Amino acid sequence: MDIQMKEFDFFEYHSQISRDNILISYKGPLTDVLLSEFSRDIRKKLQEDPRSGKKVFSIFMELAQNVLYYSKEVNHFGNQDRVGTLVVLDEETNYKVITGNLIYRKDMMRLIEKCETIRSLDRDALREYKRKLRSEEENEESKGAGIGLVQAALTSDNQLEAKMKEMGTEFAFFIVIVKVDK
Amino acid sequence: MENLEIKGESGVYFIPEVKLNATSGVCEISGESYLEDTDEFYNQIINWLETHTQKVNTPITFNFRLTYFNTSSSRSILNVLRVLKKYQDQGGSVTVNWYYPEDDDSIAEEAEDYMKDTGLDINMFEFEPED
Incomplete structure (x- = not known):
């Protein structure tokens, strides 16, 4: 990526956000009230497609709660x-739920391993893995976040994608992308 | 022993409707479950069941008719089922009916997973949710 900032191009920005395939796009502080408003909005926009719409809704809920x-x-x-970025896209053959937020760099390896595990398992193994996480006591944050990611992968029936980028010495940016076929 | 009734509500959080009947032993949870304090909410149900099974000791039928619940709620539902299994193991009569919305494979799968987790028999029925 360029270190030097490109000059802000309002036309490009405007045409990007005006594309009608963006169902939700938000960056900023998140609250429970906002989350419920977004979830209602998703339901309303996808009511013509209830089967996939419900999947998008429940994946959005898990990832946004993380x-x-x-x-x-x-x-x-x-x-x-807490601050984060939430995006829901309506693409030609699928929907995409994308979330991004800061994590501690020290938690990167654990999250990468968790995502790799999720990606390596087939549906039955993923259900087993979820059962295992669910019956363990919930007191550690990585487990709480983990079961949400597993559920998102199960609901989507697609590979979960995760990306990370180090941001200075303490933090990293963590992005999750989950696809739902139409 | 009193009934426990919680009115379902969909606001900032989604509170499921709960009806636990002490006389008939018929219990039902329906609607959507996404709560501010999931443990606190489900502990009301767990405490009621524990008291009921100790004091009244009559058959219990528990109907689950949920159309959406988050993973945090799914953990608490497992704890409710564990209490029912414990009651059954102590000789209590327990029937669990799991109603899943038609075309919702994931809620149906949850019941299968709960059976594996608890060893309880869960009867599964498809239903058409009202809007």
């Missing part, structure tokens, strides 16, 4: 809300 509870970027105004 951002809401675990993002390491915090807005210090007001209620210390």
Whole structure:
């Protein structure tokens, strides 16, 4: 990626956000109220396609809850809300739910391993893995986030994609992309 | 022993409708489950069941008729089923009916997974949810 910032091109930005395939696009502090508004919006927009729509809704809920509870970027105004990016796309043959948030660099390896495990398992093995995570006591954050990712992969019936980028010495940016076929 | 009734509500969170009947032993949870404090909510059900099975000791039929629940709720539902299994192991009569929305494979699969987890027999029925 270029170190030097490209000049901001409003026309390009405008045409990007005006594409009618963006169902949700949000970057900022997340609250439970916002999350429920987004979820209602998704339901409304996808009511003509209930089967895939319900999948998109429940994947969005799991991934957005991970951002809401675990993002390491915090807005210090007001209620210390956690900050993240949420995107839902309506593409030709599929929908995509994408979330991004900061994590600690020290948690990167564990998350990479978790995502690799999820990607390596077939549906039956993934169900076993979810059962295992679910019956364990929930007190550690990585487990809480883990079961949400497993559920998202199960619901989507597609490979979960994860990307990470180091941001300075303490943090990394973590992106999850989950696809739902139409 | 009193009934436990919680009215379902869809606001910032999705609160499922709960009806636990002490006289008939028929219990039902329906609607959608995504809660601010999932443990606190389901502990009301678990505590009621534990008291009921200790004091009243009559047959229990538990109907699950949920159309959506998040993973946090699914953990709590497992704990409810574990209490029912414990009651059955102690000689109590327990029937669990799991109604899943038509065309929703994942909620049907959950019942199969819960059977494996708890050893309970769960009767599965498809239903058409009202909007």
